Amino acid sequence: MAQRNLPPVTPAGFQVLLALAGGRAHGYGIMGFVGEITGGSVQLGPGTLYRTLARLAADGLVQEAPGMSEDEPHDARRRYYQLTDLGRQVAVREAELLERLTAAAVDAGLLDGQARTA
Amino acid sequence: MAQRNLPPVTPAGFQVLLALAGGRAHGYGIMGFVGEITGGSVQLGPGTLYRTLARLAADGLVQEAPGMSEDEPHDARRRYYQLTDLGRQVAVREAELLERLTAAAVDAGLLDGQARTA
DNA sequence: TCGGATATATCCATCTCGGATACAACGAGA
DNA sequence: TCTCGTTGTATCCGAGATGGATATATCCGA
Structure with missing residues:
Protein backbone atom coordinates (compact mmCIF):
# COMPACT_ATOMS: atom_id res chain seq x y z
CA MET A 1 0.00 0.00 0.00
CA ALA A 2 1.09 3.51 -0.73
CA GLN A 3 -0.49 6.48 1.03
CA ARG A 4 2.05 8.69 2.80
CA ASN A 5 2.34 12.41 2.39
CA LEU A 6 2.72 12.16 -1.34
CA PRO A 7 1.84 15.29 -3.28
CA PRO A 8 -1.59 15.38 -4.93
CA VAL A 9 -2.05 15.19 -8.69
CA THR A 10 -4.75 16.47 -10.98
CA PRO A 11 -6.70 14.15 -13.27
CA ALA A 12 -4.53 15.21 -16.20
CA GLY A 13 -1.46 14.64 -14.04
CA PHE A 14 -2.49 11.05 -13.41
CA GLN A 15 -3.03 10.42 -17.10
CA VAL A 16 0.54 11.51 -17.74
CA LEU A 17 1.93 9.42 -14.90
CA LEU A 18 0.03 6.41 -16.21
CA ALA A 19 1.40 6.94 -19.70
CA LEU A 20 4.95 7.14 -18.33
CA ALA A 21 4.52 4.10 -16.09
CA GLY A 22 5.07 1.90 -19.13
CA GLY A 23 8.40 3.54 -19.90
CA ARG A 24 9.73 6.88 -20.96
CA ALA A 25 7.93 8.87 -23.60
CA HIS A 26 7.88 12.30 -25.16
CA GLY A 27 5.09 14.84 -24.97
CA TYR A 28 3.43 14.23 -28.26
CA GLY A 29 3.58 10.49 -27.70
CA ILE A 30 1.88 10.89 -24.34
CA MET A 31 -0.98 12.74 -25.98
CA GLY A 32 -1.55 9.86 -28.36
CA PHE A 33 -1.17 7.23 -25.65
CA VAL A 34 -3.80 8.84 -23.45
CA GLY A 35 -6.20 9.02 -26.35
CA GLU A 36 -5.61 5.36 -27.10
CA ILE A 37 -6.05 3.76 -23.71
CA THR A 38 -9.16 5.81 -23.03
CA GLY A 39 -10.69 5.00 -26.38
CA GLY A 40 -10.57 8.65 -27.30
CA SER A 41 -12.78 9.74 -24.43
CA VAL A 42 -9.90 11.56 -22.76
CA GLN A 43 -7.77 13.81 -24.90
CA LEU A 44 -5.18 16.13 -23.44
CA GLY A 45 -4.69 19.32 -25.39
CA PRO A 46 -1.19 20.70 -25.76
CA GLY A 47 -1.88 23.37 -23.19
CA THR A 48 -2.85 20.89 -20.52
CA LEU A 61 7.34 13.22 -10.04
CA VAL A 62 8.90 13.04 -13.50
CA GLN A 63 12.28 13.97 -14.91
CA GLU A 64 13.68 14.51 -18.33
CA ALA A 65 15.44 11.44 -19.70
CA PRO A 66 18.19 11.09 -22.25
CA GLY A 67 16.55 10.70 -25.62
CA MET A 68 18.77 8.07 -27.21
CA SER A 69 16.88 5.11 -28.52
CA GLU A 70 17.75 2.32 -30.98
CA ASP A 71 14.56 1.47 -32.76
CA GLU A 72 13.09 4.93 -33.02
CA PRO A 73 14.58 7.48 -35.40
CA HIS A 74 16.41 10.29 -33.67
CA ASP A 75 14.42 13.51 -33.53
CA ALA A 76 16.13 16.42 -31.85
CA ARG A 77 12.84 18.14 -31.12
CA ARG A 78 11.60 15.44 -28.82
CA ARG A 79 12.02 15.72 -25.09
CA TYR A 80 11.66 12.46 -23.23
CA TYR A 81 10.35 12.10 -19.73
CA GLN A 82 10.30 9.27 -17.23
CA LEU A 83 8.88 8.64 -13.77
CA THR A 84 10.92 9.25 -10.66
CA ASP A 85 10.61 6.92 -7.69
CA LEU A 86 8.32 9.45 -6.08
CA GLY A 87 6.29 9.70 -9.24
CA ARG A 88 5.80 5.96 -9.31
CA GLN A 89 4.64 5.98 -5.70
CA VAL A 90 2.07 8.61 -6.52
CA ALA A 91 0.96 6.69 -9.60
CA VAL A 92 0.50 3.57 -7.49
CA ARG A 93 -1.57 5.45 -4.94
CA GLU A 94 -3.83 6.90 -7.63
CA ALA A 95 -4.13 3.53 -9.32
CA LEU A 111 -20.18 -3.08 -14.23
CA ASP A 112 -20.26 -6.83 -14.58
CA GLY A 113 -17.03 -7.37 -12.75
CA GLN A 114 -15.09 -9.88 -14.77
CA ALA A 115 -12.98 -8.84 -17.79
CA ARG A 116 -9.52 -7.53 -16.94
CA THR A 117 -6.09 -6.79 -18.39
CA ALA A 118 -7.03 -5.93 -21.96
CA MET B 1 -21.10 -0.97 -24.06
CA ALA B 2 -22.31 2.57 -23.56
CA GLN B 3 -20.77 5.44 -25.50
CA ARG B 4 -23.28 7.52 -27.44
CA ASN B 5 -23.60 11.26 -27.28
CA LEU B 6 -24.02 11.27 -23.54
CA PRO B 7 -23.18 14.53 -21.79
CA PRO B 8 -19.78 14.77 -20.10
CA VAL B 9 -19.35 14.84 -16.35
CA THR B 10 -16.69 16.26 -14.11
CA PRO B 11 -14.75 14.07 -11.66
CA ALA B 12 -16.94 15.33 -8.84
CA GLY B 13 -19.96 14.60 -10.97
CA PHE B 14 -18.96 11.00 -11.36
CA GLN B 15 -18.45 10.62 -7.61
CA VAL B 16 -22.01 11.74 -7.10
CA LEU B 17 -23.37 9.45 -9.82
CA LEU B 18 -21.48 6.55 -8.27
CA ALA B 19 -22.89 7.31 -4.86
CA LEU B 20 -26.42 7.39 -6.28
CA ALA B 21 -25.95 4.20 -8.30
CA GLY B 22 -26.53 2.24 -5.11
CA GLY B 23 -29.89 3.89 -4.54
CA ARG B 24 -31.26 7.29 -3.73
CA ALA B 25 -29.54 9.45 -1.17
CA HIS B 26 -29.53 12.98 0.15
CA GLY B 27 -26.75 15.53 -0.18
CA TYR B 28 -25.15 15.14 3.20
CA GLY B 29 -25.23 11.37 2.86
CA ILE B 30 -23.49 11.54 -0.49
CA MET B 31 -20.66 13.52 1.07
CA GLY B 32 -20.11 10.80 3.62
CA PHE B 33 -20.41 8.00 1.09
CA VAL B 34 -17.76 9.47 -1.18
CA GLY B 35 -15.38 9.87 1.72
CA GLU B 36 -15.97 6.27 2.71
CA ILE B 37 -15.47 4.44 -0.56
CA THR B 38 -12.35 6.46 -1.34
CA GLY B 39 -10.84 5.89 2.08
CA GLY B 40 -11.00 9.59 2.74
CA SER B 41 -8.76 10.51 -0.18
CA VAL B 42 -11.66 12.19 -1.98
CA GLN B 43 -13.84 14.55 -0.01
CA LEU B 44 -16.44 16.73 -1.62
CA GLY B 45 -16.98 20.04 0.12
CA PRO B 46 -20.51 21.41 0.34
CA GLY B 47 -19.77 23.91 -2.39
CA THR B 48 -18.74 21.25 -4.86
CA LEU B 61 -28.74 12.90 -15.02
CA VAL B 62 -30.33 12.94 -11.58
CA GLN B 63 -33.72 13.94 -10.30
CA GLU B 64 -35.20 14.70 -6.96
CA ALA B 65 -36.96 11.71 -5.43
CA PRO B 66 -39.77 11.49 -2.91
CA GLY B 67 -38.22 11.32 0.52
CA MET B 68 -40.45 8.80 2.19
CA SER B 69 -38.58 5.95 3.79
CA GLU B 70 -39.46 3.39 6.46
CA ASP B 71 -36.29 2.74 8.40
CA GLU B 72 -34.89 6.23 8.39
CA PRO B 73 -36.47 8.95 10.51
CA HIS B 74 -38.30 11.61 8.54
CA ASP B 75 -36.36 14.83 8.18
CA ALA B 76 -38.06 17.57 6.18
CA ARG B 77 -34.75 19.26 5.43
CA ARG B 78 -33.40 16.37 3.45
CA ARG B 79 -33.71 16.37 -0.31
CA TYR B 80 -33.28 12.99 -1.90
CA TYR B 81 -31.89 12.39 -5.35
CA GLN B 82 -31.80 9.39 -7.64
CA LEU B 83 -30.30 8.55 -11.00
CA THR B 84 -32.30 8.95 -14.17
CA ASP B 85 -31.94 6.42 -16.98
CA LEU B 86 -29.66 8.86 -18.73
CA GLY B 87 -27.66 9.33 -15.54
CA ARG B 88 -27.17 5.62 -15.22
CA GLN B 89 -25.95 5.39 -18.80
CA VAL B 90 -23.42 8.10 -18.12
CA ALA B 91 -22.34 6.39 -14.92
CA VAL B 92 -21.82 3.14 -16.80
CA ARG B 93 -19.77 4.86 -19.46
CA GLU B 94 -17.55 6.51 -16.84
CA ALA B 95 -17.24 3.26 -14.93
CA LEU B 111 -1.11 -2.82 -9.60
CA ASP B 112 -0.97 -6.54 -9.00
CA GLY B 113 -4.21 -7.23 -10.77
CA GLN B 114 -6.14 -9.59 -8.53
CA ALA B 115 -8.19 -8.36 -5.56
CA ARG B 116 -11.69 -7.13 -6.40
CA THR B 117 -15.07 -6.25 -4.97
CA ALA B 118 -14.06 -5.08 -1.50
C1' DT C 1 13.54 22.85 -52.05
C1' DC C 2 8.96 22.99 -50.90
C1' DG C 3 5.02 21.69 -48.01
C1' DG C 4 2.67 19.02 -44.69
C1' DA C 5 3.17 16.66 -40.48
C1' DT C 6 5.50 16.44 -36.08
C1' DA C 7 6.76 18.55 -31.71
C1' DT C 8 7.22 21.93 -28.09
C1' DA C 9 5.62 25.99 -25.85
C1' DT C 10 2.70 29.95 -24.31
C1' DC C 11 -1.61 32.63 -23.87
C1' DC C 12 -6.33 33.26 -22.72
C1' DA C 13 -11.26 32.56 -21.48
C1' DT C 14 -13.89 29.38 -19.17
C1' DC C 15 -14.91 26.17 -15.90
C1' DT C 16 -14.21 23.49 -11.60
C1' DC C 17 -12.92 22.96 -7.01
C1' DG C 18 -12.82 23.42 -1.89
C1' DG C 19 -13.39 26.27 2.04
C1' DA C 20 -15.95 29.82 4.42
C1' DT C 21 -20.11 31.53 5.49
C1' DA C 22 -25.04 31.78 6.28
C1' DC C 23 -29.22 30.00 7.72
C1' DA C 24 -33.08 26.81 8.68
C1' DA C 25 -34.77 22.66 10.91
C1' DC C 26 -34.05 18.67 13.86
C1' DG C 27 -33.43 16.24 18.49
C1' DA C 28 -32.04 15.96 23.31
C1' DG C 29 -32.14 17.60 27.78
C1' DA C 30 -33.28 20.74 31.58
C1' DT D 1 -41.32 24.68 26.27
C1' DC D 2 -36.95 26.84 25.84
C1' DT D 3 -32.26 26.43 24.67
C1' DC D 4 -28.32 24.50 22.33
C1' DG D 5 -25.42 21.56 19.56
C1' DT D 6 -25.91 18.93 15.36
C1' DT D 7 -27.68 18.03 10.89
C1' DG D 8 -28.63 19.61 6.31
C1' DT D 9 -29.00 22.77 2.35
C1' DA D 10 -27.41 26.69 -0.12
C1' DT D 11 -24.47 30.53 -1.88
C1' DC D 12 -20.15 33.16 -2.41
C1' DC D 13 -15.36 33.70 -3.32
C1' DG D 14 -10.47 33.05 -4.54
C1' DA D 15 -7.30 29.78 -6.41
C1' DG D 16 -6.28 26.60 -9.65
C1' DA D 17 -7.08 23.40 -13.83
C1' DT D 18 -8.69 22.76 -18.40
C1' DG D 19 -8.70 22.97 -23.44
C1' DG D 20 -8.44 25.44 -27.58
C1' DA D 21 -5.96 28.75 -30.33
C1' DT D 22 -1.78 30.40 -31.60
C1' DA D 23 3.22 30.65 -32.55
C1' DT D 24 7.43 28.63 -33.90
C1' DA D 25 10.90 25.32 -35.16
C1' DT D 26 12.23 20.85 -37.03
C1' DC D 27 11.67 16.59 -39.55
C1' DC D 28 10.66 13.91 -43.78
C1' DG D 29 8.91 12.73 -48.33
C1' DA D 30 7.96 14.21 -53.01
Missing part, protein backbone atom coordinates in the same frame (compact mmCIF):
# COMPACT_ATOMS: atom_id res chain seq x y z
CA LEU A 49 -0.10 18.45 -21.47
CA TYR A 50 2.95 20.69 -21.33
CA ARG A 51 1.71 22.61 -18.34
CA THR A 52 1.10 19.33 -16.57
CA LEU A 53 4.54 17.99 -17.48
CA ALA A 54 6.17 21.16 -16.15
CA ARG A 55 4.28 20.90 -12.89
CA LEU A 56 5.04 17.22 -12.46
CA ALA A 57 8.71 17.92 -13.10
CA ALA A 58 8.70 20.78 -10.59
CA ASP A 59 7.13 18.47 -8.02
CA GLY A 60 9.76 15.82 -8.67
CA GLU A 96 -5.26 2.01 -6.04
CA LEU A 97 -7.89 4.69 -5.74
CA LEU A 98 -9.03 3.89 -9.25
CA GLU A 99 -9.24 0.23 -8.35
CA ARG A 100 -11.34 1.05 -5.31
CA LEU A 101 -13.71 3.17 -7.34
CA THR A 102 -14.00 0.45 -9.96
CA ALA A 103 -14.86 -2.04 -7.24
CA ALA A 104 -17.52 0.35 -5.95
CA ALA A 105 -18.93 0.60 -9.46
CA VAL A 106 -19.15 -3.17 -9.61
CA ASP A 107 -20.90 -3.28 -6.25
CA ALA A 108 -23.37 -0.68 -7.46
CA GLY A 109 -24.19 -2.80 -10.50
CA LEU A 110 -22.66 -0.46 -13.05
CA LEU B 49 -21.50 18.89 -3.81
CA TYR B 50 -24.55 21.10 -4.18
CA ARG B 51 -23.22 22.82 -7.25
CA THR B 52 -22.60 19.42 -8.80
CA LEU B 53 -26.06 18.16 -7.86
CA ALA B 54 -27.67 21.22 -9.41
CA ARG B 55 -25.71 20.75 -12.62
CA LEU B 56 -26.47 17.04 -12.82
CA ALA B 57 -30.16 17.77 -12.31
CA ALA B 58 -30.10 20.47 -14.99
CA ASP B 59 -28.49 17.99 -17.38
CA GLY B 60 -31.13 15.39 -16.59
CA GLU B 96 -16.08 1.53 -18.09
CA LEU B 97 -13.48 4.23 -18.57
CA LEU B 98 -12.34 3.68 -15.01
CA GLU B 99 -12.08 -0.02 -15.67
CA ARG B 100 -10.00 0.60 -18.74
CA LEU B 101 -7.65 2.89 -16.86
CA THR B 102 -7.33 0.36 -14.07
CA ALA B 103 -6.44 -2.31 -16.62
CA ALA B 104 -3.83 0.02 -18.09
CA ALA B 105 -2.39 0.52 -14.60
CA VAL B 106 -2.13 -3.25 -14.21
CA ASP B 107 -0.41 -3.55 -17.56
CA ALA B 108 2.05 -0.86 -16.54
CA GLY B 109 2.89 -2.76 -13.37
CA LEU B 110 1.34 -0.26 -10.98
Whole structure:
Protein backbone atom coordinates (compact mmCIF):
# COMPACT_ATOMS: atom_id res chain seq x y z
CA MET A 1 0.00 0.00 0.00
CA ALA A 2 1.09 3.51 -0.73
CA GLN A 3 -0.49 6.48 1.03
CA ARG A 4 2.05 8.69 2.80
CA ASN A 5 2.34 12.41 2.39
CA LEU A 6 2.72 12.16 -1.34
CA PRO A 7 1.84 15.29 -3.28
CA PRO A 8 -1.59 15.38 -4.93
CA VAL A 9 -2.05 15.19 -8.69
CA THR A 10 -4.75 16.47 -10.98
CA PRO A 11 -6.70 14.15 -13.27
CA ALA A 12 -4.53 15.21 -16.20
CA GLY A 13 -1.46 14.64 -14.04
CA PHE A 14 -2.49 11.05 -13.41
CA GLN A 15 -3.03 10.42 -17.10
CA VAL A 16 0.54 11.51 -17.74
CA LEU A 17 1.93 9.42 -14.90
CA LEU A 18 0.03 6.41 -16.21
CA ALA A 19 1.40 6.94 -19.70
CA LEU A 20 4.95 7.14 -18.33
CA ALA A 21 4.52 4.10 -16.09
CA GLY A 22 5.07 1.90 -19.13
CA GLY A 23 8.40 3.54 -19.90
CA ARG A 24 9.73 6.88 -20.96
CA ALA A 25 7.93 8.87 -23.60
CA HIS A 26 7.88 12.30 -25.16
CA GLY A 27 5.09 14.84 -24.97
CA TYR A 28 3.43 14.23 -28.26
CA GLY A 29 3.58 10.49 -27.70
CA ILE A 30 1.88 10.89 -24.34
CA MET A 31 -0.98 12.74 -25.98
CA GLY A 32 -1.55 9.86 -28.36
CA PHE A 33 -1.17 7.23 -25.65
CA VAL A 34 -3.80 8.84 -23.45
CA GLY A 35 -6.20 9.02 -26.35
CA GLU A 36 -5.61 5.36 -27.10
CA ILE A 37 -6.05 3.76 -23.71
CA THR A 38 -9.16 5.81 -23.03
CA GLY A 39 -10.69 5.00 -26.38
CA GLY A 40 -10.57 8.65 -27.30
CA SER A 41 -12.78 9.74 -24.43
CA VAL A 42 -9.90 11.56 -22.76
CA GLN A 43 -7.77 13.81 -24.90
CA LEU A 44 -5.18 16.13 -23.44
CA GLY A 45 -4.69 19.32 -25.39
CA PRO A 46 -1.19 20.70 -25.76
CA GLY A 47 -1.88 23.37 -23.19
CA THR A 48 -2.85 20.89 -20.52
CA LEU A 49 -0.10 18.45 -21.47
CA TYR A 50 2.95 20.69 -21.33
CA ARG A 51 1.71 22.61 -18.34
CA THR A 52 1.10 19.33 -16.57
CA LEU A 53 4.54 17.99 -17.48
CA ALA A 54 6.17 21.16 -16.15
CA ARG A 55 4.28 20.90 -12.89
CA LEU A 56 5.04 17.22 -12.46
CA ALA A 57 8.71 17.92 -13.10
CA ALA A 58 8.70 20.78 -10.59
CA ASP A 59 7.13 18.47 -8.02
CA GLY A 60 9.76 15.82 -8.67
CA LEU A 61 7.34 13.22 -10.04
CA VAL A 62 8.90 13.04 -13.50
CA GLN A 63 12.28 13.97 -14.91
CA GLU A 64 13.68 14.51 -18.33
CA ALA A 65 15.44 11.44 -19.70
CA PRO A 66 18.19 11.09 -22.25
CA GLY A 67 16.55 10.70 -25.62
CA MET A 68 18.77 8.07 -27.21
CA SER A 69 16.88 5.11 -28.52
CA GLU A 70 17.75 2.32 -30.98
CA ASP A 71 14.56 1.47 -32.76
CA GLU A 72 13.09 4.93 -33.02
CA PRO A 73 14.58 7.48 -35.40
CA HIS A 74 16.41 10.29 -33.67
CA ASP A 75 14.42 13.51 -33.53
CA ALA A 76 16.13 16.42 -31.85
CA ARG A 77 12.84 18.14 -31.12
CA ARG A 78 11.60 15.44 -28.82
CA ARG A 79 12.02 15.72 -25.09
CA TYR A 80 11.66 12.46 -23.23
CA TYR A 81 10.35 12.10 -19.73
CA GLN A 82 10.30 9.27 -17.23
CA LEU A 83 8.88 8.64 -13.77
CA THR A 84 10.92 9.25 -10.66
CA ASP A 85 10.61 6.92 -7.69
CA LEU A 86 8.32 9.45 -6.08
CA GLY A 87 6.29 9.70 -9.24
CA ARG A 88 5.80 5.96 -9.31
CA GLN A 89 4.64 5.98 -5.70
CA VAL A 90 2.07 8.61 -6.52
CA ALA A 91 0.96 6.69 -9.60
CA VAL A 92 0.50 3.57 -7.49
CA ARG A 93 -1.57 5.45 -4.94
CA GLU A 94 -3.83 6.90 -7.63
CA ALA A 95 -4.13 3.53 -9.32
CA GLU A 96 -5.26 2.01 -6.04
CA LEU A 97 -7.89 4.69 -5.74
CA LEU A 98 -9.03 3.89 -9.25
CA GLU A 99 -9.24 0.23 -8.35
CA ARG A 100 -11.34 1.05 -5.31
CA LEU A 101 -13.71 3.17 -7.34
CA THR A 102 -14.00 0.45 -9.96
CA ALA A 103 -14.86 -2.04 -7.24
CA ALA A 104 -17.52 0.35 -5.95
CA ALA A 105 -18.93 0.60 -9.46
CA VAL A 106 -19.15 -3.17 -9.61
CA ASP A 107 -20.90 -3.28 -6.25
CA ALA A 108 -23.37 -0.68 -7.46
CA GLY A 109 -24.19 -2.80 -10.50
CA LEU A 110 -22.66 -0.46 -13.05
CA LEU A 111 -20.18 -3.08 -14.23
CA ASP A 112 -20.26 -6.83 -14.58
CA GLY A 113 -17.03 -7.37 -12.75
CA GLN A 114 -15.09 -9.88 -14.77
CA ALA A 115 -12.98 -8.84 -17.79
CA ARG A 116 -9.52 -7.53 -16.94
CA THR A 117 -6.09 -6.79 -18.39
CA ALA A 118 -7.03 -5.93 -21.96
CA MET B 1 -21.10 -0.97 -24.06
CA ALA B 2 -22.31 2.57 -23.56
CA GLN B 3 -20.77 5.44 -25.50
CA ARG B 4 -23.28 7.52 -27.44
CA ASN B 5 -23.60 11.26 -27.28
CA LEU B 6 -24.02 11.27 -23.54
CA PRO B 7 -23.18 14.53 -21.79
CA PRO B 8 -19.78 14.77 -20.10
CA VAL B 9 -19.35 14.84 -16.35
CA THR B 10 -16.69 16.26 -14.11
CA PRO B 11 -14.75 14.07 -11.66
CA ALA B 12 -16.94 15.33 -8.84
CA GLY B 13 -19.96 14.60 -10.97
CA PHE B 14 -18.96 11.00 -11.36
CA GLN B 15 -18.45 10.62 -7.61
CA VAL B 16 -22.01 11.74 -7.10
CA LEU B 17 -23.37 9.45 -9.82
CA LEU B 18 -21.48 6.55 -8.27
CA ALA B 19 -22.89 7.31 -4.86
CA LEU B 20 -26.42 7.39 -6.28
CA ALA B 21 -25.95 4.20 -8.30
CA GLY B 22 -26.53 2.24 -5.11
CA GLY B 23 -29.89 3.89 -4.54
CA ARG B 24 -31.26 7.29 -3.73
CA ALA B 25 -29.54 9.45 -1.17
CA HIS B 26 -29.53 12.98 0.15
CA GLY B 27 -26.75 15.53 -0.18
CA TYR B 28 -25.15 15.14 3.20
CA GLY B 29 -25.23 11.37 2.86
CA ILE B 30 -23.49 11.54 -0.49
CA MET B 31 -20.66 13.52 1.07
CA GLY B 32 -20.11 10.80 3.62
CA PHE B 33 -20.41 8.00 1.09
CA VAL B 34 -17.76 9.47 -1.18
CA GLY B 35 -15.38 9.87 1.72
CA GLU B 36 -15.97 6.27 2.71
CA ILE B 37 -15.47 4.44 -0.56
CA THR B 38 -12.35 6.46 -1.34
CA GLY B 39 -10.84 5.89 2.08
CA GLY B 40 -11.00 9.59 2.74
CA SER B 41 -8.76 10.51 -0.18
CA VAL B 42 -11.66 12.19 -1.98
CA GLN B 43 -13.84 14.55 -0.01
CA LEU B 44 -16.44 16.73 -1.62
CA GLY B 45 -16.98 20.04 0.12
CA PRO B 46 -20.51 21.41 0.34
CA GLY B 47 -19.77 23.91 -2.39
CA THR B 48 -18.74 21.25 -4.86
CA LEU B 49 -21.50 18.89 -3.81
CA TYR B 50 -24.55 21.10 -4.18
CA ARG B 51 -23.22 22.82 -7.25
CA THR B 52 -22.60 19.42 -8.80
CA LEU B 53 -26.06 18.16 -7.86
CA ALA B 54 -27.67 21.22 -9.41
CA ARG B 55 -25.71 20.75 -12.62
CA LEU B 56 -26.47 17.04 -12.82
CA ALA B 57 -30.16 17.77 -12.31
CA ALA B 58 -30.10 20.47 -14.99
CA ASP B 59 -28.49 17.99 -17.38
CA GLY B 60 -31.13 15.39 -16.59
CA LEU B 61 -28.74 12.90 -15.02
CA VAL B 62 -30.33 12.94 -11.58
CA GLN B 63 -33.72 13.94 -10.30
CA GLU B 64 -35.20 14.70 -6.96
CA ALA B 65 -36.96 11.71 -5.43
CA PRO B 66 -39.77 11.49 -2.91
CA GLY B 67 -38.22 11.32 0.52
CA MET B 68 -40.45 8.80 2.19
CA SER B 69 -38.58 5.95 3.79
CA GLU B 70 -39.46 3.39 6.46
CA ASP B 71 -36.29 2.74 8.40
CA GLU B 72 -34.89 6.23 8.39
CA PRO B 73 -36.47 8.95 10.51
CA HIS B 74 -38.30 11.61 8.54
CA ASP B 75 -36.36 14.83 8.18
CA ALA B 76 -38.06 17.57 6.18
CA ARG B 77 -34.75 19.26 5.43
CA ARG B 78 -33.40 16.37 3.45
CA ARG B 79 -33.71 16.37 -0.31
CA TYR B 80 -33.28 12.99 -1.90
CA TYR B 81 -31.89 12.39 -5.35
CA GLN B 82 -31.80 9.39 -7.64
CA LEU B 83 -30.30 8.55 -11.00
CA THR B 84 -32.30 8.95 -14.17
CA ASP B 85 -31.94 6.42 -16.98
CA LEU B 86 -29.66 8.86 -18.73
CA GLY B 87 -27.66 9.33 -15.54
CA ARG B 88 -27.17 5.62 -15.22
CA GLN B 89 -25.95 5.39 -18.80
CA VAL B 90 -23.42 8.10 -18.12
CA ALA B 91 -22.34 6.39 -14.92
CA VAL B 92 -21.82 3.14 -16.80
CA ARG B 93 -19.77 4.86 -19.46
CA GLU B 94 -17.55 6.51 -16.84
CA ALA B 95 -17.24 3.26 -14.93
CA GLU B 96 -16.08 1.53 -18.09
CA LEU B 97 -13.48 4.23 -18.57
CA LEU B 98 -12.34 3.68 -15.01
CA GLU B 99 -12.08 -0.02 -15.67
CA ARG B 100 -10.00 0.60 -18.74
CA LEU B 101 -7.65 2.89 -16.86
CA THR B 102 -7.33 0.36 -14.07
CA ALA B 103 -6.44 -2.31 -16.62
CA ALA B 104 -3.83 0.02 -18.09
CA ALA B 105 -2.39 0.52 -14.60
CA VAL B 106 -2.13 -3.25 -14.21
CA ASP B 107 -0.41 -3.55 -17.56
CA ALA B 108 2.05 -0.86 -16.54
CA GLY B 109 2.89 -2.76 -13.37
CA LEU B 110 1.34 -0.26 -10.98
CA LEU B 111 -1.11 -2.82 -9.60
CA ASP B 112 -0.97 -6.54 -9.00
CA GLY B 113 -4.21 -7.23 -10.77
CA GLN B 114 -6.14 -9.59 -8.53
CA ALA B 115 -8.19 -8.36 -5.56
CA ARG B 116 -11.69 -7.13 -6.40
CA THR B 117 -15.07 -6.25 -4.97
CA ALA B 118 -14.06 -5.08 -1.50
C1' DT C 1 13.54 22.85 -52.05
C1' DC C 2 8.96 22.99 -50.90
C1' DG C 3 5.02 21.69 -48.01
C1' DG C 4 2.67 19.02 -44.69
C1' DA C 5 3.17 16.66 -40.48
C1' DT C 6 5.50 16.44 -36.08
C1' DA C 7 6.76 18.55 -31.71
C1' DT C 8 7.22 21.93 -28.09
C1' DA C 9 5.62 25.99 -25.85
C1' DT C 10 2.70 29.95 -24.31
C1' DC C 11 -1.61 32.63 -23.87
C1' DC C 12 -6.33 33.26 -22.72
C1' DA C 13 -11.26 32.56 -21.48
C1' DT C 14 -13.89 29.38 -19.17
C1' DC C 15 -14.91 26.17 -15.90
C1' DT C 16 -14.21 23.49 -11.60
C1' DC C 17 -12.92 22.96 -7.01
C1' DG C 18 -12.82 23.42 -1.89
C1' DG C 19 -13.39 26.27 2.04
C1' DA C 20 -15.95 29.82 4.42
C1' DT C 21 -20.11 31.53 5.49
C1' DA C 22 -25.04 31.78 6.28
C1' DC C 23 -29.22 30.00 7.72
C1' DA C 24 -33.08 26.81 8.68
C1' DA C 25 -34.77 22.66 10.91
C1' DC C 26 -34.05 18.67 13.86
C1' DG C 27 -33.43 16.24 18.49
C1' DA C 28 -32.04 15.96 23.31
C1' DG C 29 -32.14 17.60 27.78
C1' DA C 30 -33.28 20.74 31.58
C1' DT D 1 -41.32 24.68 26.27
C1' DC D 2 -36.95 26.84 25.84
C1' DT D 3 -32.26 26.43 24.67
C1' DC D 4 -28.32 24.50 22.33
C1' DG D 5 -25.42 21.56 19.56
C1' DT D 6 -25.91 18.93 15.36
C1' DT D 7 -27.68 18.03 10.89
C1' DG D 8 -28.63 19.61 6.31
C1' DT D 9 -29.00 22.77 2.35
C1' DA D 10 -27.41 26.69 -0.12
C1' DT D 11 -24.47 30.53 -1.88
C1' DC D 12 -20.15 33.16 -2.41
C1' DC D 13 -15.36 33.70 -3.32
C1' DG D 14 -10.47 33.05 -4.54
C1' DA D 15 -7.30 29.78 -6.41
C1' DG D 16 -6.28 26.60 -9.65
C1' DA D 17 -7.08 23.40 -13.83
C1' DT D 18 -8.69 22.76 -18.40
C1' DG D 19 -8.70 22.97 -23.44
C1' DG D 20 -8.44 25.44 -27.58
C1' DA D 21 -5.96 28.75 -30.33
C1' DT D 22 -1.78 30.40 -31.60
C1' DA D 23 3.22 30.65 -32.55
C1' DT D 24 7.43 28.63 -33.90
C1' DA D 25 10.90 25.32 -35.16
C1' DT D 26 12.23 20.85 -37.03
C1' DC D 27 11.67 16.59 -39.55
C1' DC D 28 10.66 13.91 -43.78
C1' DG D 29 8.91 12.73 -48.33
C1' DA D 30 7.96 14.21 -53.01
